[in-house]
Amino acid sequence: MGSVRDGDWDGEYSQVGDKGDVAFLDYQDDRSLHDYDLLEEGPVVISFPFPFINGKPRSALVGETLADSITIKNTTGDSRELWGVRIFSSSPEDSYLLSLMKPPSTDADEESHRRFVGSTFLEDRVLQPGQTLTIWISCRPKDIGLQTSVIHFDLEEEKIERVAFLLAEDEVSQALFSAKPYARAPSRGKRFSHDQYVAGKRPPRQSSHGFKYNLPKYLIPQDIREIIESKQVPDVIMEGLNHKDYVNFFSTLIVMEEIHLEEEMRAHDMECVTMRRRGNHFLSLEVPALAERRPSLVVGDYILAHLVTSQNGNQSYQGYIHRIEADEIFLKFDKTLHWSHRDDDLYNVSFSYNRMNMRRLYHAVQSAENLGPDILFPSHSSRKRVIQTTPLRPLNQNINREQAHSVEKILGCRGGPPYIIHGPPGTGKTMTIVEAILQLYTYQRKTRILVCASSNSAADHVLQKLFDREESGVRENELFRLNAMSRPYEDVKPEFIRFCFFDDMVFKCPPVKALLRYKIIVSTYMSASLLCAEGIRRGHFTHIFLDEAGQASEPETMIPISNLCARETVIVLAGDPKQLGPVIYSKDAESYGLGKSYLERLFECDNYTGGDENYVTKLLRNYRCHPAILKLPSDLFYDGELIASKEETEETESTLYDLVDLPNNSFPVLFIGIQGCDEREGSNPSWFNRIEASKVVDIIRKLNNDIDLDDGDIGVITPYRQQVLKLKKAFESLDMPNVKVGSVEQFQGQERRIIIISTVRSTIKHNEFDRVHNLGFLSNPRRFNVAITRAKSLLIIVGNPHIINKDPHWDKLLQYCVENGSYKGCPLPVLEAQSQADEFGGYDDKSGIPNQYTNESGWDKENPKQYPNEDGWDYIPPPNQEWSGTGWDEPLPSQYPNEVVPPNQECSGTGWDEPLPSQYPNEVVPPNQDYSETGWDEPLPSQYSWEGQNVPNQSSSEAKWGNDVSNHSNEGRWGDDVLNKLSDDENDDVEWGDEGFNHDFNVVECNEDVLSQYLKDAESVEDAALLESNELRQSHNSSEVYPRRKERGECSSK
Template sequence: MMVSNVTEITFWAIDGPSVLTGSSTSNIRRINHIAKEDTSRFSQNLTMGSVNFNDETRSVISDVGDIGNVDFANDGSFYNYDQGTEGPIIISAPFPLVEGKPQFVAVNERIFNPVTIRNTTTEAVTLWSVEIYDSKPKDCFTLSVMEPPSPDSDDQSFVESFSLEDRTLLPGKTLTIWLSCKPVSKGLHTTAVHFNVDDDRIERMGFIMAEDKISRSLTSNKPYNRPRRNKPLLPKLYTPGGDNAGVKVIRTSRPAKATGRSYRYKLSEYVIPKNIRDMIESKTTPDALMEGLSRKNYVAFFKTLIIMEEMKLEDDMRMYDMQNVTLRRKYRFLALEVPGLAERRPSLVQGDFIIAKPSSQNEDNAFPLYRGHILRVEAEEVHLSFHDDLHSYHSEGDRYDVQFEYNRLGMRRLYQAIEAAGKLDSDLLFPEFASNQRSIETRRLTPISCSLNEEQTRSVEMIIGCRGGPPYIIHGPPGTGKSVTLTEAILQLYKNRRNTQILVCAPSNNAADHILDRIVKENGVEIRKGDLLRLNAQARSLDDIKPDYLQFCSYDDEEMIFSCPTFENLVRYRIIISTYTSASLLYAEGLQMGHFSHIFLDEAAQASEPESMIPISHFYKRDTVIVLAGDPVQLGPVIFSKDAENYGLGRSYMERLCESKFYKNGNQNYVTKLVRNYRCHLEILSLPSELFYQSELISCKEADTLYPLSWKDFLPKPEFPVVFKGVQGVDEREGNNPSWFNRIEASEVVEVIMDLIERGVRGHDIGVITPYRQQVIKISKALETFVGSEIKVGTVESFQGQEREIIIISTVRSTIKHNETDKRHCLGFLSNPRRFNVAITRARSLLIAIGNPHIICKDEHWNKLLWHCADNDSYKGCFLPEKEDNVVDLGSETQQDNNTSYNWDGDGGDQTNFNGGDDNWGEYHPQPPAGDNNWEDYSTRIPDGWGGADNWGDGVPGADNWGENPTWGEHQHPAAVADNWGQDSPEIAAEADNWGEGSPLPVPGNCGKV
């Protein structure tokens, strides 16, 4: 690349920077730092110039360290010979890459590499000098004309320096010099070497990745094999609800635990109408979506979105189809190995179905199919139960073709809830059209909890004084006391209103248990055993709930499962606590609309609108008080289908209401905003307050609870408990798993934790958040090996609603392509504001971010965190990028306001439908934590009670009926969804990739908006 009329040149010599002014460059033929085809996309990052050496000037790179972010696999012109730009002097690449990545070397271990300079001309050329132009870290590379001695050599004659001078290279001859590096710290080491040949300057870059024993222990022994993006589908054995004419299916009998129970309200099959299925498969947008959401088409609109989601799940399950596989006996069941099961989403879970056909049978439908179900999932093996015939006839070595189906129970409950919602008052669904504005008369409150502030007290008074109408909303960021407020309101009603009956729902078992814990532990009110029920799904493990709370649960000791009490017993409870989806069991048992005087939906921003409708549509009557609590600018619903998400399924009922003018005006009769934060240190709170909460948050944390003096000196600046540690690692993948990990960052995380523990910090006070499931596994493994302390490591989703004294964030990604499209895909998980918001608001006393500053600075929110630390002298680590012009304008393409498009495991699937390049930036699949058999904690599709008696064989097609009336979009009535979609670990579904999804449906501008 030629540079002329350069008026100011900044360069880094060995002893520091210099500035030349008034120089002009025009007579140098070649600079090999960038090939011709690369110049346009790098011109903003690199400023280069070269002049005749008689002028004693140097070529210039404005930030040689930026080379550390090069996409090694596709930008070879940075470090290799390019005949088109260099001509006949051939200089080899120092430290050639291995499989597209820098060579690894142990910290404090010397590594050296020969560099050859070959003269292919017929004339002698003068090599005026070879010099190290710049190194990062400084002075970490050296040059020598001698081969460096071995580590145990006593040779004293070896000499190395930063430059070599004046040699003549004869025609056809080759000169070998040696480039050495002895890294003193972990991470990427880079150097630029200048070769001044005659009147030309040629440049070469060298890269070394230094690792320590921790990072080396995490080295993968399984090379990455990129999964095929669009796996060809095997012939379909059976279509649930489809045309299966002539196919004989032998189904397994129901487990004993699902028998002997008859619900009052049956759950219809809700088979997907063929015309709607055909439209979606052909990428034709159904009319209900083109019209946008309105009161008139509310039912049809959301039913269509649920269909899109269900069809996406159907397609994703086809990834598990296999032919000619063997089943082996295991106890009373059959076991099947499913390669890659732990790495994909949606995963197979307990209650899903399997169709099996002996591989020897032909396809003329003369032989039956066996339809069984999954009893247990262990790593990459599933335990199966079929009809007794198959178990009896099966012999070891028999081979089968198999097809999996997800359990439709969850979807059927969503369809049912939306149908029921069609009969709700318009004021509830679209309150802006409410004919009457309510005015609540409040009475002075005597708090049960002495810790209520002004806003909390007012909201409790409003809830107690409220009589039906649109939902009352309590919203605010983490740590502002939303759960405290809900608990106070529930206890006030229980204590002072004898005729109240209260339903409390949460999106996960953990969240529901948290509410139970608060209610039971409040000293101001004694809850009688017969007044409170904690309703659990049958599939929930007994070990998953605290023994002290079993007294509030309905548990069948004989069948060893949780159960739903009978109607006669349910009506006696004053307070019932459940997940959103388990609430449908109450309707199935016969509880009527209006049975509950108050319905509280906690973490309402995390549930899709159809999920929120499960408790509301079944039990709301005109005088019922609905209370929604949550934070609509943190994580929301977990959606698999990109199209359904874009049309509005990814937006919660609470968020939709908060965006309406009716609630935006802040009318205290309908909404309270909590702004007093009791969790975070002021400096931890200041950035999210500025970015997401209009700078309204007030830090109320007591100064003497901020952090112990024993580890206060850990901070670069004692009064500023936010630290950024810059590490230039390398992101890697292994095996068939497209989830990323970064061993260098994992090592840094472990070292930080070891330092904190030595200072007296307890392991359970530390949490580690990272976007990719593989990084979760690597960090967990390293902690188990080197620390042994019980420290929670998880994704952002697994930390929502939780907090720790100290939070450490590992951002993982450390390589980026230098064009804007690929920056978007690489940064996808990072550039989701909601995940960023959740991640940085989990810490009470100390927040530590670990990552590559040259990568994260491309996103505006992470860039602000980086410079928030740097400007307060709280940055450690590798050199910083320039402060200006770092941020990539990701615009609407990243859907920054959408909480599931770009996933923190996350693992990976940025869900961008990106088809370019081998690396498929951001692509990932999650896997469950190693050794965790509590499948409900990370499954998004575990059914409530296996479908109970309301139809074992949930996915078996019945009449093509939507409720009792086949008319599309008509308003019929409901019953119960899988416990749960995103219930305990919504990150799992968020990580689903769009394999085979194709181009998205067109989205009208008004879709999903009121």
């Protein structure tokens, strides 16, 4: 590891930092904490305990003892003194022991355990020339998670340290272990040549009878391709979005996205891979990270496979994807390949990008030419709308007045600009549009309604709301759920199947005559293009409802609007632009406008900015979340406007809270800190964390003791597909199959009584990769917002606080839990507020008083508030406010008993005397505020100068103490016997140099006898060093005033 600087043994310091910093160590840190080079060691060579296996810490079962030897070899011809070996620090505390004998195993006899002696310190001894001393280090973990220890070896003039890492596991985490270490998939990025290929067998067509209208090819123009591939920005993009160039603007953005997807697809080409025979009709290919859309494949896409040992030269075979399961695709090739294939054959494979969805986007954007400015660029200048309404007879008696009012507006609307229902999570946006749909269905029987959502799960959620309610009265033959052919049949719940159209378990679009009979059709945005292809004309639908509109790009939203909307069609958008936005793969296309939803852009139009009820309704009453769950997202994203309207109180959920040992029953947000190990397996780049998975299982086991709780009441959100699969495996083995596990995207628009979030990450190393590829939780505020607002009664976060706190939003959540006494687990990192206080070791380096958020020296140590009122501290101004005073005479103001006044706070007096001015009792005078009553010896004139002979200049804030007045506006001299009193404790020695010090444009010289005291309470900083410099720094351009401390030693590499 390295050497500790000479003399730092007693300084409680090491190369890894202070004693408490051992809990913050990252085993993947670049400092190579767990490895060393024998050639660089010497003359005494010390081995590392518990060496890593495949780059990961070794595992130890909770409750069992794991031991390893440490050898200390004297390679010289002289004797060397080993003054001692000690465990400098451990996390968890006291988890490691040292011994001269090998510790007995857990199942050893009682006599062996009785004879064993372990300690945190081994006494000194002499190492003879060439001698190797063997000592032992052991760990018996009490709970799962990373166990870390720093060991110091004191060898005469040098000190060497080693770091030990172990991963404590239980039976659940070990059951999820994969013996297949991660290795990158076979070489990717090479584009194979497939000049000729044998065509494969296509899947069945979406429509068995053929579509009436087929999409054009929409090939990318070569000149636009060359501009984009050369990293230039087309002029139409630089000019920005306007009505004239609407089609060209969005078409070019789609081209940028498509070119990026082509490049991404080429990066996933594979070499020397095998395929497995699946029955008589399919060959399957494993594609790592397919579940995370790397690459993004759907049924109907195809690959080109070239047999490595082929005797036919460059002969390749086209294979169409017929089914996708997890990370496997099922392919159909020409029958000749199926006949000759052997499972050990090696193939080079390239993926081809399916352009169907892109062609749908191009078509939607071009069809938008038929839309007027009321749809694309609505404004007051085009047409002011006033919607006439009639009182609503609600079908759902639970809707509030804002929801009822928005339904009235929708019912009274007759075409024109879209009507928007927006609001934070849990405010009933979907409930509102369902009420509007059912009102139209019940009382306006001639209406035809299309309901679109951004995902299958969101569309299914609307479907369920429509037929689940007894008062809805929707006939089964008048409600239809349109599915894409690529959707797996088993992905649809059995209760939804009766609303779908399929053949041989493959979803299809029914003919136009059947479609025209349905009064309500539910679809995704993309699948809505099938309606146009079948021949549904513009104006057929009287109302188009777009739920979760913030998740779709504008071209995607245009698929149902531009193809099916007529002048009198009513368009209703529901969503929240502060939740999940569109998923765009090209960062350039995203930044230039493709990442902004149609919903979000409409809020830039003047109709919607003022909250005009003829255009928009904002819902603020949250009926989902406990107030404590709601407060943080309300403050962070919605200006604190959310109104908690959930009727249940903590008493109704007290059993749940007791089962998870919630520290604060009035605060059902719990952060469980755990330092696990993020892993990958095989050639799959997706991450998982077995330690976190085990903790999640443990929580759910405890919750299952509540007989009133169903597995379906629990949801687990995690950002990585492999963690989803590991958790599902664990739940199935424990007979808990109904617990829903999924990504944030799969939970948007949904809720659960209890939500558990597994953040997975335990190292910071790959966070930037996750950000670029839109993975993980960090650096994605919208994903964070959705994740923490799915829970109704209890929210539990399981994660590594040392990784989470790198993101400002997650850091605030961590602080929120800590401040409310609802954190359990591994030692905490320095939080944002603490870090401000601890930047100089918890104390202001100039004055020595506690900083704004410190929990030392008279501040509440458990839950420090920003400006505490306890222990005589009425109001503590934040540090770094300007001041220009010199010294204080006794007594000090009561506001700062026994402490100095915060640095850099402007005042204009010299010595303070009692009483303080009545205008500001018990307070320091605010900076830059004129005053004339101070309570000082004599009244001050309005321009801050004393009346009398010995008066400093007007702008001066310091005076020479003696008989004469300094002519310098900011300079003075102190008398020889003046003390600058900063504390009452005369035992804290601080030496000030004899050269004076600099004081922000105010220079004051002190003689060598002037003493300043650094701290009152030595216990506040247990290792405060003696200030021992004999010089004080002097500069006219600096505001720092500080005695030099004895520098704390740092480790140097050996």
